[in-house]
Amino acid sequence: MIRAVAFDVGETLISDDRGWGAWADWLGVHRHTLSALVGAVVAQGRDNSDALRLVRPGIDVEAERAAMERAGHGERLEESDLYPDARPALTALRGTGVRVVVAGNQTARAGELLRALDLPVDALATSGEWGVAKPDPEFFARTVELAGVPAGEVLYVGDHPQNDVLPARAAGLRAAHLRRGPLGHLWADGEDARAADVRVTSLTELADVVRAL
Incomplete structure (x- = not known):
């Protein structure tokens, strides 16, 4: 589950x-x-x-x-930086009753900017705030704490097989590989991506995936 x-x-x-x-x-x-x-x-x-x-x-x-x-050229994040399926998928997942969290390799400043977007999530943290980054096992231990449920009941979603899929699985989480962006496409058909519990091409597929799993 x-x-x-x-x-x-x-x-x-x-x-x-x-x-x-x-x-x-x-x-x-x-x-x-x-x-x-x-x-x-x-x-x-x-x-x-x-x-x-x-x-x-x-x-x-x-x-x-x-x-x-x-110099005024620092990090910025706006609504237009979100992929079109991001907000609808987060909303749909929360509608299924699961806890939705965000945990990525970003700066502490990026964490502030993400919170300012008021995403429909229950919790959000970045590696810059934690002082530990993927693929370190401690990052995924922190992610499990953020999720508030046992590791085996957390599905981690990401595009990078070596940073997302494999270390998440090694830490006891379930993993979904997203075929998106340069890295998501580069390794989409490789052995590491195939190690994921599920592979998707859009975040909108995840609500059905959660129900199936």
């Missing part, structure tokens, strides 16, 4: 276009260039921030992020 559904953020609920576009503009490179580099480093199993280091070797990412904030 599924009593709680937990959502990743980037390329699950929101598009990452704005964030990476802001970095490209700040670093003075074409947006396509940075986008391609992000895909390349992640496909190599590296952290996506390594793309920034390829553009500017030796960059202190957090210091540069703070500089962007001071």
Whole structure:
């Protein structure tokens, strides 16, 4: 039985276009260039921030992020950054009676911005607020606490097999792989994505998935 559904953020609920576009503009490179580099480093199993280091070797990412904030080019999230199915799917899931939470690898500032969107969720937290990020098992232990039910009754939804599906399953949660965004498509047919309890192409499928599980 599924009593709680937990959502990743980037390329699950929101598009990452704005964030990476802001970095490209700040670093003075074409947006396509940075986008391609992000895909390349992640496909190599590296952290996506390594793309920034390829553009500017030796960059202190957090210091540069703070500089962007001071210059008025910091993180922003608006309703238009949500995928069209995000809000309807969250609402539909709550209508089934399950607890709906959000837990993703985002900054503490992103957590504030997400709360300002007033999403129909029961709880929300980010790795920046917790001080621990996926795929660390502690992140999923925190997610289970946020969900308020046993791990086996939590369905974690995300696009990244290595950051979402596999560590969620290893921590005892159920997992749904979402075929969305560069990474969700890149590994959609791979062994890691197939390890998910269910694979979906839209968040609107989840209410039926929860009923079935």
